[in-house]
Amino acid sequence: MLNFGGQTKRRNINLGNKSKTSKRDVIVRAERDRARRAEERREFDAAVLIQRYIRRRLCQQHFFSEDSLRRLTLGEDGNESRGVHLFPAFGLKLYNFLPRHSFKQILVDYQSHFRTYPNALVNSHITDVLKIQDNDELLIDMLKAVNVSQLNTSQFINEGLMPFVKSCKAIGDDELQELCKFLQLVKSHYDVAGNGSSFLYPIISLPLSKDGTYPILEQLLLSLGWYKLIDIAGPLTPQSADVVFSNLCYVYEACEESYIQQNIMQCLSFMSPGSMSMFNEVYFGAIQKLFQSSFTQRLIDSVSQQETPVSVLGTYLAVSSLDEIGEKNNTLVLLxxxxxxxxxxxxxxxxxxxxxxxxxxxxxxxEICIQLLNFYLTLATDAEIFADNSTVPIPTITSFSEMLKQFVFQELWSTPLELRSRLLDPAIDLITRVYTRDSRLHFCSAAGNETFWESRDERFLKCAIYKMIDEYDGSYRAAYDAAGADPLTATRIAAQQHLKTEILAEKRAEWSRTNGQGQLRKLEVLVRVPFFIPFDQRVEIFYTLIALDKDRLGISGDAPAVSANMFMGMNGGGVRSTTISREHILEDAMGAYDSIGEKFKSKLSVNFVNEFGPEEGIDGGGVTKEFLTSVSDEGFKDAKYGLFRETAQHELYPRATRDRAALARLEFMGKIVGKCLYDHVLIDVALADFFLKKLLGASRLFRSTFDDLQSLDSALYASLNKLLGMSGKEIAALELTFEATDVLDPTGLRTVELIPGGRNIHVTRHNVLQYVLKLAEYKLDRSLTEAVAHFHRGLSGIIAPLWLEMFSARELEMLISGGTRDVDIADLRKNTEYGGYTDADATIVYLWEILGEMSAEERCKFVKFVTSVPQAPLRGFGSLEPRFGVRNAGREDLTRLPTASTCVNLLKLPDYGDKALLREKLLYSINSGARFDLS
Known part of the structure; x- marks a missing residue:
């Protein structure tokens, strides 16, 4: 192809057949064209619609202009009376197109006519206008225009007033007063019974908030209270009841009207303790005041006179116990x-x-009785419980405890898990508290009724659970060890708190198909309320658990040989041998055994050395009872260590200390006590009741109760109880503050605040209960927890807490130190072995006669002389290891005194053959306190 520049340009020409348009292409093109035309129509229609609205708007603006409305209102005759129909006819449109002052003028000019308008048009339009207001400019004029006789109250409140309350930014006092007067008028025309609830319920169910979501709600609620416009006349949902209750408390704080009290009680009847939500902090002060006023007394009177159901009082207590309210104690005191x-x-x-x-x-x-008795036992002294004018007399406590016992046993033994009562846990807490107090005072288990706490159900008592206990104990031990080594860490405390019941739930799911329900339920009874099981059965379970543990470790007499790795460095037969100096028993024992873990459970062989060299024949090659009792005596009683303090009753408890060496020794002393329990060795030590309870309360974070203070410091306990009974003036005269002075080595005296800022908070009649409880908490818990926790850690390394918690404090004392404070001579004689004597020999006959003639105290001294412990073994002398023995020490020197080898429970008795001489020598020996050193 030629161009004008003389150049050629190649052009490709397709000479082939041109492709035909397919049918699908035609269809697609047609659909595209239709869519385009449809879009064009929509755009055209939208433009027409917009033009229509614009023309309508312009027409309305022209129609509703002030000049046009005046001509329309006057008409041809110039009569302005036709203007009364403008608002009924046009309503919200009139508001939208007229200037505010013109609209306001219409309301003012015709409000007398509007108030008597023959139908509901005016009211409907007022509702529409009110709901879009965000200020109070037109409020008074609109309210004055309402025809109350024609008012649909629910519609006006829900569709008009509620939106106004939510959106209005501020309201003046005059407007608020006019609104309340209007609502009073509405209330007089409102049929409460017919409508089933308060007509202002929507407003009083709006929550206050810290950020002022509804700015005028606070003023409105208070005004409604002053004008007596609040009325809870119908049912509320549990969720809305919480908010309504909060608002009522807020109103009550400002105006303590009796009718508000009645409404609060009515509201409480609809609240559910189980679904109660956290209250907004805006309400905290108002709700707390509800528990510090006359309301409590009015509620008590109303319930007493059966005007108000007792469930209302239960809900009231549930509110008081919430953490953010914290008024339960004060409420229970008033009750x-x-x-x-x-x-x-x-x-x-x-x-x-x-x-x-x-x-x-x-x-x-x-439920009310459970809460009252629980709190009463928390505060009541022993004297108050037994007093003739006791708030809850002993017969009442006993009868109610019997009822509690039946309830708890039935729930645990007979009721399926999914059907159990919500009161089971509170009932278990209370019955445990009663049992703990009764184990010391015996008001339920009095003479003739010693088995009060034991179940009498034969099927329950015959149910054997040893295999299940072994499996449960293994899971519990693993979970307990996994929680960590330090009992003071938050992780371990949290893990231990509910460990028993959590493991129980796990095992329940695991065993549900393979074990009988009776065994599962008896195990739960053992874990949660062990005192329902007879003491002898629990002791048997305790020693069975120890035997099973020995089998696990391979250290029992019948067990296969233990692995060499576990007890490396021991003598043959798994016996760990060491040498202990008589002058440094505790330190040498700690050096030898403190770091060996579970190896300490094995058999021990101890060789004592004194200032003259090695001692021969002291432990006889068996379990070193002499070693354990000697370490116990030094650790508990030696002043050079000062590990324990003594109460006025000469009972021991750990000294509060931060010294790491002292804490380590306390932990080792816990191991010693555990080892004694593990090997059935009794020790002569009297531990304070409150300390024993703490050892049984690891899952309760070692917390004590107020009545435990009597065991620690009976004088302080009496003083605090006296303080609770003083008048406000008497308390003020003492000038007490929330502080405590204590001794904590090595820093000496120190002053601590019982609550934050306590040095500046004076004790008054109102807060005296808090002061008493906080002081007791400091003395019993805060100052001693670290020392107790270290002792418990040592103890629990040998004896799992689960095993100990089967017993009460008194029962644990019996496990540690023996049975009753007297000796059953017949039992002792039946379980005595003789060496060189027979039961018919004169000296032996005289021995039993003399023991029978001794006082109980002298018999206990005799038993201590021979066994090192002044009490009989818990399960009788048949369980003493080795058996009590009397060996003939000969007739060569009858001036010699009887001697004893306490390590083997052996009395070495010369063959006096004379009763008077035997009595003289025996009494001298047992009163001298000496044993083997007189040999």
């Missing part, structure tokens, strides 16, 4: 001070004939 009320609730509950009758419809009374 307990009202003795007629306490008598009423307990007489009601004790009047029921069966547990089924209580759980079927009277559970509220049961």
């Amino acid at each position: 307990l001070m009202n003795k007629p009320f306490v008598e009423m609730v307990f007489s009601r509950i004790l009047g029921f004939s069966s547990i089924e009758e209580i759980t079927g419809g009277n559970v509220d009374f049961f």
Whole structure:
């Protein structure tokens, strides 16, 4: 191809057949064209619609202009009366197109006509206008225009007033007053019964908030309270009841009107303790005041007179116990001070004939009684419990405890898990508290009724659970060890707190198909309320657990040889040998055994050395009882270590200390006590009751109760109880603050605050209970927890806490130190072995006669002389290892005294053949306190 520049340009020409358009292409092109035309139509229609609205808007602006409305209102005759129909006819449109002052003028000019308008048009339009207001400019004029006789109250409140309350930024006092007067007028025309609830419920169910979500709500609520416009006349949902209750408390704080009290009680009847939500912090002060005013007394009176159901009081207590409220103690004190009320609730509950009758419809009374008695036992002294004018007399406590026992046993033994009562856990807490107090005072288990706490169900008592206990104990031990080595860490404390029940739940799921339900349930009884099982059975279980543990470690007499790795460095037969100096028993023992872990459970062979050299024949090659009792005596009683303090009753408890060496020794002393329990060795030590309870309360973080203070410091306990009974003036005169002075070595005296800022907070009549409880908490818990925890860590390294927690403090004392404070001579004689004597020899006959003639104290001294412990073994002398023995020490020198080898429980008795001489020599020996050193 030529161009004008003389150049050629190649052009490709397709000479082939041109491709044909397919049918699909035609269809696609047609669809595209239709879519385009449809879009064009939509755009055209939208433009037409916009133009239509613009023209309508322009027409409306012209129509609703002030000049046009004036011509329309006057008409041809110039009569302005036609203007009364403008607002009813046009309503919200009139508001939208007229200037505010013109609209306001219409409301003012015709409000007298609007108030009597023959239909609901005016009211409907007022509702529409009110809901879009964000200020109070038109409020008064609109309210004055409402025809109350034609008002649809629910519609006005929900669709008009509620949106206004939510969106209005501020409201003046005059406007607020006018609104309340209007609502009073509405209330007089409102049929409460017919409508079923308060007409202002939507407003009083709006929550206050810290950031002021609804700015005028606070003022409105208070005004509604002052004008008596709040009325809870119908049912509320549990969720809305929480908010309504909060608002009522907020109103009550400002205006303590009796009708508000009644409404609060009504609201409480709809609240559910189980679903109660956390209250907004805006309400904390108001709700707390509800528990510091006359409301509590009015509620008590109302419940007593059966005007208010007791469930309302239960909910009231549930609110008081919430962490953010913290008024439960004060509330329970007020309840307990009202003795007629306490008598009423307990007489009601004790009047029921069966547990089924209580759980079927009277559970509220049961719950109140549980809470009252639990708190009463927390505060009441022993003297108050036994006093004639006691708030809850001993017969009432005993009868209610019997009912509690039946309830708890039935729930655990007979009731399926999914059907158990929500009161089971509170009931177990209370019955455990009663049992703990009774184990010391015996008001339930009095003479003739010693088996009060034991179940009488034969099927339950015959149910054997040893195999299940072994499996459960293994899982518990693994979980306990996994929680960590330090009992003071937050992780371990949290893990231990519910460990027993958590492992129980796991094993329940695991065993549900392979084990009988009876065994599972008895195991739960053992874990949660062990005192339902007879003491002898529990002791048997305890020693069975020890035997199973010995089998696990291979250190029992019948067990296969233990692995060489575990007890490397021991003598043949798994016996660990060491040398101990008599002058440094505790330090040498710690050096030899403190770091060997579970190896300390094995048999021990101890060689003592004294200032003259090695001692021969002291332990006889067996378990070193002499070693354990000697370490116990030095660790507990030697002043050079000062590990323990003594109460006024000469009972021991750990000294509060931060010294790491002292804490290490306390931990080792725990191991020694554990080893004694493990090997059935009794030691002569009296531990304070509160300390024993702490050892049984690891899952409760070693916490004590107020009545435990009597065991620690009876004088302080009496003083604090006296303080609780003082008047406000008497308390003020003492000038007490929330501080405590204590001795903590090595820093000496120190002053600590019982609560933050306590040195600046004076004790008053209002907070004296808090002061008493906080002081007791410091003395019993805060100052001693570290020392107790270290002792417990040593103890639990040998004896798992689960094993110990089967027993009460008194029972644990018996496991450690033996049985009763007297000796069963017949049992001792039946279990005595002789060497060189027979039972018919004159000296032996005289021995038993003399022991029978001794006082109980002298018999205990005799047993201590021979065994090192002044009490009989827990399960009788048949369980003493080795058996009590009397060996003939000959007739060559009858001036010699009887001597003893306590390590083998052996009395070496010369063959005096004379009763008077035997009595003289025996009494001298047992009163001298000497044993083997007189040999």
